[in-house]
Amino acid sequence: MTAGSSRSARPGSRAAAVVTTAVLAAAALWSTAAPASAIKGGGPATTKARPYAMLIEYNGSQFCGGTLIAPTKVLTAGHCVESAGDVSTLRVIGGRTHVDGTDGTVREVASYRLDSRYGAPGYAYDAAVLTLDRPMPYRTIPVAGPKDGKLVAAGRTATVVGWGRTGPGEQATRLKQARLVISPVADCRPYTDPETDPAAMLCGLPRPGTTDSICPGDSGGPLISGGKVVGIVSSGNKYCDEQYPVSVFVRADSVAADLGIPTR
Template sequence: MFGLTRVRRTAAAVAFGAAAAALSTAPSAVAAPRPVVGGTTTTTAEYPFVMQVTDATGGQFCGGTLVAPTKVVTAAHCVVGETPGKLRVVGGRTHLDGTDGTVSEVSRIWFDPGYTDVVDGGDVAVLTLATRMPYATAAYVSPAGTGVYAPGMTARVLGWGTTGENGGSSGQLRTATVPVVSDTECRDSYGSDFVASDMVCAGYPSGGVDTCQGDSGGPLLIGGVLAGITSWGNGCAEAGRPGVYTRLASFSSLVTEQVLT
């Protein structure tokens, strides 16, 4: 890692299961939840397909994207090692302390069978919900949609949590835009930990705008289409260290299989 601090973008505020354990036991993990840095507040009315992934008590630790009424795309590292009964998905709730929206239990967890760690790729999962979500779904990129990742394309990210690397939580859904970074630039930042076939980077050279812990599993939208999943990075919003997202086009066929199951 060339001395870099690898940060899975899963909130460590909720200490349960493998997702939180990975943060608390990994020497390089940063302990505080720190989502969308440099963004602005928004609502689930504006982005109805953005979901909270929570524990059974309602503690949000990851995000997700509704792609069918009972199917949510998220990151594998959010759910690996978990059982469906430990998870909930919340839709239509802008504020973390709200009571509105729809809460669903999870009936099935699927994640890419090749997944072992975020830097090895395959950081994609699909949750099957016990309750249909009454919200608009997001379209996701097709296997042929590699053109959406052209450097400089504007990408939108969304998530809940703090507004700075060591700040406090806003408690409200936030959003920001970041440009897609070329594979060459991303490899310059992360070396062999960047797997171009499975990952895409987005961020400004000077930093300042980024996803962070608590945003894991949430959407990277390009042209209004789900093209990536918030995965990992070095710190948050650091210059020369863009956010790393799952390149969803590489896993689109697998996701479709799960959506149709």
Template sequence: MSGFVRARGTFAALATAGAAVTALLAAPSAVAAPQPVVGGSTTTTGAYPFVMQITDASQNQFCGGTLVSPTKVVTAAHCMAGETPRSVRVVGGRTYRNGTDGTVVRVDRIWVHPGYTRVTDGDDVAVLTLSAPMPHTPVKYVSSSDTSVYAAGTTARVLGWGTTRENGAASQQLRTATVPVVSDASCRGSYGSGFVASDMVCAGLASGGVDTCQGDSGGPLVIGGVLAGITSWGEGCARAGQPGVYSRLTTFSGLVAAQVASQPRARDT
């Protein structure tokens, strides 16, 4: 793999074989502005109430997340690198990154997949347990048997507050776009050994132009109204022949279910 690889969260530089991997994060320690969905359109958290902002303690958004139960949020493992429950907040019902509305909840516990090391190795999934329930509607997530959702050409929806172009300015408003699922063979042709089919799924147009980007890490890939993936990484943003790479949630649904079943400690927000 060569070129500039983004890990779609804060503009985080993650070393990988011969390439600078940037998680699609928008972390406060980032060296460049976070970026929103490329080639999409603006939308609201009223339309997608399960989409969460993940912020630092000062409510600066650096990743996205998906509410899958009143107290559980699924996000990317790379979003949680160096974070502690004390350093993170989850904000629901806030369409604008710089808004003051919505519901801000502290994090009680962070679970990161124990096998995670870096985005291009897979296992890029984390679950946040909130200290109080979110008053917003969760979304269902895939089970381990739902592998047919990833059929090539299937339409998927992505959402996030990332940049609207590679290395561009941050979007203040939540954005969304639809992209087709890419076959494993085609994705392997784009990323070679960097694509781990058991853990990852690709989505994007062969011609490029529509994609997630920096700042979108951890956000949802929704197929048929169900959470099927987590925004993870890619080479550049919206480049032809370089689709976005998402965590294949069917692989991790059992682990996510175990976290969803665990109970948060009682604690004030």
């Protein structure tokens, strides 16, 4: 099948050994294939307040995040799909604030669609959509479109949500959120590539006086501005410390058409 088309989640449909440029690039920043991370800094969040926040498990452990954009559609990072290899091993969980909880709604992945440009220079187009086997009973969130440029203007603040590490060697226990300042893509180097199309990526930096950032495994989670998903967590603070408090996102409006996602 060609990249960008819908693919079945049946076992063996995607070999675990498949590795692309974007996966290698992401792995250089953090271990995306390991049980994942959470936001450093920030504060607590709940799935009651953020019902569209989806926890993605791999082999029973928290692996990535995602965003419910339609009852059966979850937007996430492309490298979360590729790192899993066989997406039938993924479970999507809604309504679960605490990682070790048993509440919420669990769904299997029926199929997925990877952006056809995945693997481009830098980390651009690191995006995918999962189709669930049954609808989720939670409120969805719209995806920003080409006319929403003001939502990602430099200097604007946006909120990132995830279940990742909270510091070096620390594992997340609950959903967290943090406010970041949207900045020029060049401000997130060396976590962005000079060849990266700045129209396809977003850089999030801590607000003055904070060291908030994403950490390994927040991958796939949403960056929210103006009540819409404007970005998808792609890469960032490898060590989850104060050295490199940067957060890199794929612009949602740059991948929506390729993934067949309506914007509004």
